Amino acid sequence: MPDVPIFVKLIFAGTPDFAATALAALIAAGHDIIAVYTQPDRPAGRGQKLQASAVKALALTHGIPVYQPLHFKASTPEGLAAQLELAQLAPDLMVVAAYGLILPQAVLDIPTHGCLNIHASILPRWRGAAPIHRAILAGDTETGITIMQMNAGLDTGDILRIERCPILATDTSATLHDRLAILGGQAIVDTLQHLPTEQREAQPQQGSAAVYAAKLTKAEAQLDWNQSADLLDRHIRGLQPWPIAFTQLDEHTLRIWAAELIEPEDSPELTPELNAEPLPVPGTVVEANKTGIVVQCGHGQQLRLTQLQWPGAKVQDAAVSAQSQKIRVGMLFT
Secondary structure: OOOOOOOOOEEEEEOOHHHHHHHHHHHHOOOOEEEEEOOOOEEEOOOOEEEOOHHHHHHHHOOOOEEOOOOOOOOOHHHHHHHHHHHHHOOOEEEEEOOOOOOOHHHHOOOOOOEEEEEOOOOOEEEEOOHHHHHHHOOOOEEEEEEEEOOOOOOOOOEEEEEEEEOOOOOOHHHHHHHHHHHHHHHHHHHHHOHHHHHHOOEOOOHHHOEEEOOOOOHHHEOOOOOOHHHHHHHHHHOOOOOOEEEEEOOEEEEEEEEEEOOHHHOOOOOOOOOOOOOOOOOEEEEEEOOEEEEEOHHHOEEEEEEEEOOOOOOEEHHHHHHOOOOOOOOEOO
């Protein structure tokens, strides 16, 4: 049984789909959300029209007031006004999920029970902006959701709850994101049912075990074919749906959306026999047929590309490029 009643005055702060899933779970659980904070509308699409965040769109459908301050910096009149506005709401608790704005200690101290954060990793591993992507890129086999009591540090607060989730060999950042979003909604609802107990039993993080999940950049999306096939496979999956791994073919930049590892028994030996032909240079196309495009990688391994995108075109099966002879055996990706 819950050891506290459902909160009377709960504020939610978040912006993208991940946060909207948590907000939906809180609404479904019967919590009275008195206000939602989300980032200002941003230009999007070819027409660059202002677009509301996923959290704002959901809040409006439920008649929840929406606030969109630019920041909470006390050094500016706008930031001070935002702090005062939040304080006047007198919330019991604030739940934060992928909000995207820094909350100074003055803001964290406003709610009676403080601020809780829904973070998509098992803290202290992968603090920071891109925990889902970095977990896949690093080859982690497990991740999860951490419910954390927020402080002024970067994901450094005490841990109230951890829910674990396996990372599948086929997971992309998109598929893992969706599972973690659902898990995050369940975790915050469960946490609020027993909040006093969870806060009393909260555990400090071990700072020595912290790993930082740096924000992704487009530059790191370029594939290095000298790397092993399994590392390249993680690279492709970890950077999907953004920024999407890419490679160069002559003057073209090809975006690689999907690939699959080739079983070890189907790959060449790491050390060719004496007098045998040397392995192709990493990046060389060694097969191009209806199953996809097989590329030589480092360490004597190979990777089959299954979906790619030419500049200005839609995503297509790699087999289409092979059948049209746009990509042929012997071509070199760089």
